[in-house]
Ligand code: SAM
């Protein structure tokens with residue numbers, strides 16, 4: 473059999489990382505990736521359960537695949553990720569077109585499950601939490617990512633149980649990968665040509681392996697010559713420890729954008745969310761970081777119209793956005809997640825929720841526009857990622873993760889170059905490269 477897998481990914485960066493790793497695993501039994509659904513004989517959907525109609529979106533997607541293969545032999549259909557974990561065998565009962573359901577902590581078993589399905593033609597549900605074995609297995613398979621920027625999961629799961637969040641139920645308890653194994657994967661990525669690593673975890677700054685912390689990892693990874701930039705996401709305000717804050721004063725490669733989700737500007741709402749941090753702690757962290765490195769900017773996630781949020785609470789969120797001048801942020805209306813504490817709380821009127829979301833987004837977008845405008849006429853550092861527009865222009869990112877589209881000649885992918893910005897909009901900076909040779913990777 474000519475094994476061709478088509479993979480579709482919903483959701484966060486960790487799902488993107490998982491998708492790549494799933495491919496690294498199925499390659500071992502001869503699968504090649506295809507971007508053409510029609511020619512695939514295995515279809516894998518890596519799902520996300522964090523908000524909204526996640527489950528319905530999955531069934532809708534499977535329905536589309538079913539329709540596509542109506543007149544042909546069906547592919548093996550696999551649902552992976554957090555919806556698979558939350559729904560498990562229910563999925564197969566509701567949509568018998570699905571053959572295998574596999575959770576985010578069990579995908580290292582995917583090859584066995586595919587082979588078992590092929591030999592027995594029996595549906596499979598594999599949703600055990602087994603992060604230790606999963607990473608043990610993955611440590612022996614090379615991460616094949618060859619892009620300029622790559623994710624690297626260092627920590628998974630969560631023990632914090634914020635009242636709105638499904639992650640502790642879908643990803644399981646907090647687990648930190650062995651320090652040495654992460655460094656080996658970083659080294660391997662660097663050898664593959666990766667120049668920017670984003671360290672990932674649901675609570676990435678809670679990383680703790682035999683007393684090694686995230687700060688130790690950053691300082692160790694930056695010793696790799698090939699790696700030019702380091703980022704991490706997503707962090708929790710409670711885990712912004714002194715060692716991590718101080719790393720911003722010494723690291724040469726850690727980027728100055730700190731993504732630190734605050735969720736709300738109101739202490740009352742934070743308490744009801746079970747966040748266990750207060751706004752004064754958050755501002756304190758911001759001020760300490762600013763002192764250490766004034767280039768630092770914050771981005772955040774906001775949940776708008778969380779149950780119990782009144783006008784005063786909402787205005788406190790707006791005030792915080794004004795104070796911190798967040799850029800590159802995400803905001804969502806609260807979405808009740810089955811099984812979480814807040815799923816039983818009384819919802820805020822839809823119209824009020826929407827009005828508040830619009831107001832917050834306007835503020836956040838204005839910050840973004842102002843930040844981008846302030847760079848017009850300036851030279852900034854850009855990591856060159858790829859050519860676009862049929863090879864006439866280049867694409868890269870600023871230190872703050874903003875997309876940059878620019879003209880240039882003979883640029884090497886993976887170099888950090890100077891780009892002079894001549895115009896901007898909310899999401900993109902436009903300019904011209906000034907330097908083709910600077911900071912060439914050895
Ligand atoms: N661990 C990170 C933290 O504690 O801030 C957040 C990780 S969570 C996977 C990503 C984001 O999804 C959250 O920061 C939150 O803003 C959003 N989110 C999670 N559950 C949500 C819900 N029920 N409704 C709306 N947004 C939600």
Ligand code: SF4
Pocket residue numbers: 630631632633634637638639640674675708
């Ligand atoms: Fe979810 Fe983050 Fe809270 Fe954990 S700390 S429960 S991942 S929001």
